[in-house]
Amino acid sequence: MTNKPTPSRQPLTVELQALDSAHFLHPFTDHQGLAAKGARIITRADGVHVWDSEGHQILDAMSGLWCVNAGYGRRELAEAAYRQMLELPYYNSFFQTTTEPAVRLAARLSELAPPVGGRRFSHVFFSSSGSESNDTNVRLVRRYWDLMGQPRRKVIISRINAYHGSTMAGASLGGMSGMHAQGDLPLPDITHIQQPYWYGLSQPGESRDDFGLRAARWLEDKILEVGPERVGAFIAEPVQGAGGVIIPPDSYWPEVQRIVDQYGILLIADEVICGFGRLGHWFGYEKFGIRPDLVTFAKGVTSGYQPLGGTLINERIAQVMVEKGGEFTHGYTYSGHPVACAVALANLDILEREDLPGRVRNDTGPYLAQRFGELAEHPLVGIAESCGFVAGLALVQDKASRKPFAPELGVGMLCRNHCFNNGLVMRAVGDRMIVAPPLIMDREQIDQMIALIRLALDRTLADLRERGVAIGA
Numbered sequence: 001m002t003n004k005p006t007p008s009r010q011p012l013t014v015e016l017q018a019l020d021s022a023h024f025l026h027p028f029t030d031h032q033g034l035a036a037k038g039a040r041i042i043t044r045a046d047g048v049h050v051w052d053s054e055g056h057q058i059l060d061a062m063s064g065l066w067c068v069n070a071g072y073g074r075r076e077l078a079e080a081a082y083r084q085m086l087e088l089p090y091y092n093s094f095f096q097t098t099t100e101p102a103v104r105l106a107a108r109l110s111e112l113a114p115p116v117g118g119r120r121f122s123h124v125f126f127s128s129s130g131s132e133s134n135d136t137n138v139r140l141v142r143r144y145w146d147l148m149g150q151p152r153r154k155v156i157i158s159r160i161n162a163y164h165g166s167t168m169a170g171a172s173l174g175g176m177s178g179m180h181a182q183g184d185l186p187l188p189d190i191t192h193i194q195q196p197y198w199y200g201l202s203q204p205g206e207s208r209d210d211f212g213l214r215a216a217r218w219l220e221d222k223i224l225e226v227g228p229e230r231v232g233a234f235i236a237e238p239v240q241g242a243g244g245v246i247i248p249p250d251s252y253w254p255e256v257q258r259i260v261d262q263y264g265i266l267l268i269a270d271e272v273i274c275g276f277g278r279l280g281h282w283f284g285y286e287k288f289g290i291r292p293d294l295v296t297f298a299k300g301v302t303s304g305y306q307p308l309g310g311t312l313i314n315e316r317i318a319q320v321m322v323e324k325g326g327e328f329t330h331g332y333t334y335s336g337h338p339v340a341c342a343v344a345l346a347n348l349d350i351l352e353r354e355d356l357p358g359r360v361r362n363d364t365g366p367y368l369a370q371r372f373g374e375l376a377e378h379p380l381v382g383i384a385e386s387c388g389f390v391a392g393l394a395l396v397q398d399k400a401s402r403k404p405f406a407p408e409l410g411v412g413m414l415c416r417n418h419c420f421n422n423g424l425v426m427r428a429v430g431d432r433m434i435v436a437p438p439l440i441m442d443r444e445q446i447d448q449m450i451a452l453i454r455l456a457l458d459r460t461l462a463d464l465r466e467r468g469v470a471i472g473a
Helices: 011-023 031-037 075-087 100-112 130-147 168-173 177-181 208-226 252-263 284-288 315-324 338-353 356-377 411-421 443-466
Strands: 042-046 049-052 057-060 121-127 155-159 190-193 231-236 266-270 294-297 309-314 381-387 390-395 427-429 432-435
Touching (some): 075 338, 100 309, 121 130, 231 252, 309 315, 356 390, 432 443
Parallel strands (some): 231 266
Antiparallel strands (some): 042 049, 049 057, 121 309, 381 390
16 A cells, blocks of 8 residues: 555655655754654755745745855856856865965955054865864864963863854854753863843843943953963854844943953954855954954854855964964865855856945844834834844743743744744744744835734744643743
8 A cells, every 4th residue: 555645735745754764864853753744854045045845935034044145046146157167177285286266365355454453354264164173273273382382371261151163172162051061161271251131141130231331340350260371262152143133332332342462362253154255244243342362253254155254364373373473283175165155256246246234234234123113012022123134033921021931841842933934034942933034035024024024923832822831821
């Protein structure tokens, strides 16, 4: 007897779900649960929407994974890849060789990144992802201090709930307890301080600015605890992304900059999410006025059309590496991959021609802030805030006391499911709901997104009340 697909599922869906379950281990996935449900099969995309194998149109308010800055369906990016594949599909950058796309992209990024403290980001080290780039940063920091005659400066300080990738070094730099629990992480000489999450960590009556100063000084406390002579760098996202869109108070970054300057510690800005217009500037460090020594990038550099990442290296670091360093025994097969670099160059053309960073800064970002902020009126929402084209809201049982829901209720995932079932990709990080739309999203599409979020919130509220959960208590 032949098993037939249910009427609501197309044969392609059934076939691919079966193959997926049998052969594909997904990232960050409970595979037993996935096998019982079946994966959603995404088949095509255009603009700010994707479609699944059942023909459902879905507004992608997460830009894939924070990366499709220029939106889907950009023919010129496909054509750039095609032309480069025909001419030179691959060559490595080892053995004193290079390729034109890698050279031109390194120069373009060096010109694009605003100087800090009078110094340019003169060099670029390429990888294929943000995770690899942060592995590179560990090597760069430790090599730099070796060359400076201070080999004890190996410790890198990061933040709890930060995300810096899922490789061994990237996951160690990140502050996700669930990741540390698998794999005996973090690696030695990587330590963490608390995140600057005013809504969740401030004391009663404490202002945002007062909390921001207190949170920044956790860094100084950790430096003194470890010993300034042993600390090599502090790594942080300008706005924490995968940790739930944690936007620091205005007072936070200036105080962090004062502290790293005082103790002579390198500052790494992880701009994998924040870079290439996401916060309304080419890089987040511009918005917050910080002066990093290293800048991690990936995602938006190609709008996700090709895997590419890297590190921008300030000239004071680069000069030491080039003039004193000898061989830097580090690199990847795909460092400076010519096809990925060609796509990145074409993508930067789009971002510049359409001034997507400026559009986010001056038009759609402020409009998103206005409309997203209105969601704070909902009975489930404790706070709704945004920065450029990232936004997050906290689901709480009681707004007045900021009382969270019991974790076993899974309220964030309940809300996320209502989003997906009604044509919206919105991510749940615990009970924080977050979005990071493509930078091409216009005001009308923002309105549509807010309406879908409100619908999901209403249905989540109805479910909780049906289950007898008291709201506002």
